[in-house]
Amino acid sequence: MPDPYDDTYTESQVIMTAVKIIAPFTLTYGLFMTFHGGGAPGGGFQGGTIxxxxxxxxxxxxxxxxxxxxxxxxxxxxxxxxxxVIFGAIGLGMIALGGNFLEFYQLKEVFHIKPKWGLEAIEIAGISLIVSGVMISLFFSMAAGFSPERPSGTGGREESADRGVSDDD
Known part of the structure; x- marks a missing residue:
């Protein structure tokens, strides 16, 4: 009996070549969006997604x-x-400096640097890693699909056949 759940991957030289050409550009653009940060449109979420x-x-x-x-x-x-961890450490670091969670104005008061650097650190080091990792993980989880075997007791066709019950009943 042939396996009804076969792999649908088909090797295409056109697609493989196109991806080899496009992937470095999309990766560069994603990193650009990530490092562009909170000062302009873009940032960790958009860059991590790309x-x-x-x-x-x-x-x-x-x-x-x-x-x-x-x-x-x-x-x-x-x-x-x-x-x-990076996101939490930066947020908790602001509490340790005497402010609230993610209150970047503490950076100016304590270290005399612009508060925007706290936001940049969150966007680049925290959010972009989380978003890209979750997106890839979800894709792999959905691509794995489900197991075609059902555990016993689920009322499947095999269990019905064993009890002498047909689909016509």
């Missing part, structure tokens, strides 16, 4: 499983966790 989409584009062109093996789950978890 970087994540670049990885998704590579997965579509060269196969999801090879890309999943290239970006191990531990790397993606580290990316997300690192972003959350």
């Amino acid at each position: 970087v994540g989409v670049t990885v998704l584009m590579l997965a579509f062109a060269f196969g999801i499983e090879p890309t999943r093996q290239w970006l191990r789950n531990s790397f993606l978890v580290g990316l997300i966790t690192g972003g959350v």
Whole structure:
């Protein structure tokens, strides 16, 4: 009996070549948007999204499983966790300096630097890592799909056949 859940990946030289050409530009643009920061349109969320989409584009062109093996789950978890830790550390650092969570004006009072550098650190080091990691992880999770085997007791067709119940009943 043929497997009804076969892999739908088809190698296309056109798509692979196009992605090889486009991916460096989209990655560069994503990093530009990330480093552009809070001073203008752009920032960590938009840049992280574009970087994540670049990885998704590579997965579509060269196969999801090879890309999943290239970006191990531990790397993606580290990316997300690192972003959350950086975000939290900066926010809690502002509390340690005598302000509120993410109150960047404490940077001016204590270190005599512009408060915008706190926002830049959050956008570049925290949010962009979280967004790109979550986006890639969600894609891999959805691409994994579901297992076609059902646990017993779910009322599946096999269980009905065992009890002598037909679909016509």
